[in-house]
Amino acid sequence: MTYDKKLIIGLFGFGVVGEGIYRVLKQTPTLQAEIKRICIKQADKKRNAPMELFTTDADLLLNDPEINVIVELIDDAEAAWHIVSTSLGCGKSVVSANKKMIAAHLAELLHLQDENKTSFLYEAAVCGSIPVIRNLEEYYDNDMLNSVTGIINGSTNYILTRMNEDGMPYEDALKLAQQLGFAESDPSLDVQGTDAANKLTIILNHAYGIVSEPSEIMCEGITRLHPADSVYAKEKGYSIKLVARAQRLNQTDVAAYVLPTFVAPGSQLFNVRFEFNGVIIGTRLADEQFIYGKGAGRYPTSSAVLSDIAALRYGYKYEYKKLYTGVDYRISEDHLLRIYVSCENINDINQQDFDTIDETYTSQNRKYITGSITFSKLRNADWLKNNENSVIVFQDSANGENHQLEELE
Numbered sequence: 001m002t003y004d005k006k007l008i009i010g011l012f013g014f015g016v017v018g019e020g021i022y023r024v025l026k027q028t029p030t031l032q033a034e035i036k037r038i039c040i041k042q043a044d045k046k047r048n049a050p051m052e053l054f055t056t057d058a059d060l061l062l063n064d065p066e067i068n069v070i071v072e073l074i075d076d077a078e079a080a081w082h083i084v085s086t087s088l089g090c091g092k093s094v095v096s097a098n099k100k101m102i103a104a105h106l107a108e109l110l111h112l113q114d115e116n117k118t119s120f121l122y123e124a125a126v127c128g129s130i131p132v133i134r135n136l137e138e139y140y141d142n143d144m145l146n147s148v149t150g151i152i153n154g155s156t157n158y159i160l161t162r163m164n165e166d167g168m169p170y171e172d173a174l175k176l177a178q179q180l181g182f183a184e185s186d187p188s189l190d191v192q193g194t195d196a197a198n199k200l201t202i203i204l205n206h207a208y209g210i211v212s213e214p215s216e217i218m219c220e221g222i223t224r225l226h227p228a229d230s231v232y233a234k235e236k237g238y239s240i241k242l243v244a245r246a247q248r249l250n251q252t253d254v255a256a257y258v259l260p261t262f263v264a265p266g267s268q269l270f271n272v273r274f275e276f277n278g279v280i281i282g283t284r285l286a287d288e289q290f291i292y293g294k295g296a297g298r299y300p301t302s303s304a305v306l307s308d309i310a311a312l313r314y315g316y317k318y319e320y321k322k323l324y325t326g327v328d329y330r331i332s333e334d335h336l337l338r339i340y341v342s343c344e345n346i347n348d349i350n351q352q353d354f355d356t357i358d359e360t361y362t363s364q365n366r367k368y369i370t371g372s373i374t375f376s377k378l379r380n381a382d383w384l385k386n387n388e389n390s391v392i393v394f395q396d397s398a399n400g401e402n403h404q405l406e407e408l409e
C-alpha cells in the first residue's frame, strides 16, 4: 500500500502544541504533510516561523480549496466549533484537541461526519499521548467491554501528587500545574472535574456508543477535599485520585461519573503520579488491561496530534462501531456506590439517603460517614450542595454484572 495522499494543512493556533507540530512536520518530509497557512489571533506577536505563513483571517484557510486538512489547536471552544463544523461541511479532514468543544457538540459532529464523509480525528483530546480513542475504536471494536476506569486529567493528578507526597499547599500546586502548561487556561475546568467529564463523554461514545452531554455525567473535582480526608486515606493505605469511570451494569445500563476516589495499592491507578494518566480497560475476554502515559503538556499532546495527521495519509476515519452494535446503552443512575462523606456537622448529612451505613465517626475536627447509597440519591442530595462537605467514592464500588464467557464444553 502506498501513502501518496499529500496533506496540505491549514493550522489554527500557534501556541505550544501548534508550534511543536509545525516544527515536527518541517523536519519530517516523509510524512508528506505541509502547513500552507497558519491562523492566529494576535498579528503582532513574534513567531518562530516565516511571517508570510500567518494570517488572522480564518476564511483564507477555510475557503482555500488546496487545503485538505484543518488542524485546530485553539483554546476557545466556540470559535473551534465554527472552524471544525465549517471545515467538515466543505469536505476537509479535521484534527482537533478540543475536548470541551467535542463533548459539547458530539451529536452534531457525528452527523457532520456522516453527511460529508470526512475524517474528524481527536486522539489528543483524551489523555494526551495515550491512544485511548484509537484503542477503543479498533482493538475493542466489539461489545465486550465491561468498564473503562481512569485518571484522565493530568493537572488534578499533578496537584494531588504534590499535595500528598510533598505536602505542598493546594494553591502552590495549582500554580505549578499552570506554569508547566498542564492546566486549562481556565483551571476551574480541571479542578472542578469538568475537563474529565468532557473526556468521559467522548470515551462513553467510543466505548459504548452513548451520545450524551457532559452535564449528564456527575462530576466532583478536587476542590472540596479536606486535609482530614488525606489523613483517613493514609490510615487505610489508600491514595486519593480523581477518577473517571464508565461501568457496564447490565445489557442496557452504564454507570458514568467523575469523582475523587480512594484507590487501593493493588490498583494500577495507585502509582499513576504527577501529570501522567492511566486507563484500565475491563473486558469480557482479557480481564483487565492498563494503558499509561503522559496526559498533558506540549509534547505528549503534539504526539497524539501528529499521529492523527499521519493517519489521514491513508484516509483513516473513526467508524463509531459501537453506535451500530444494536445494543442501546444509556447512562443509569440506579446503582449503588460505596462512599465516604466528610463534614463539619454530622447533622448536615441526611443519613436516610443511605441504603446502609458502615461507619460513622465524629471528632472535634471533622466527621465522616461511610456507606452505600443509590447514585441518584447522591447526585441529588441537598447536603452535597454544601461545598464544605466532601465526597469520595471507594474504587470499583459501581459493579455491574461483568459479563463473562460461558465455559466451553
Ligand code: HSE
Pocket (backbone or CB within 6 Å): 125, 127, 128, 152, 153, 154, 155, 156, 182, 183, 184, 190, 195, 295, 296, 297
Ligand atoms: N488540562 C488538561 C489536563 C490538559 O490537565 O489533563 C490535557 O487534556
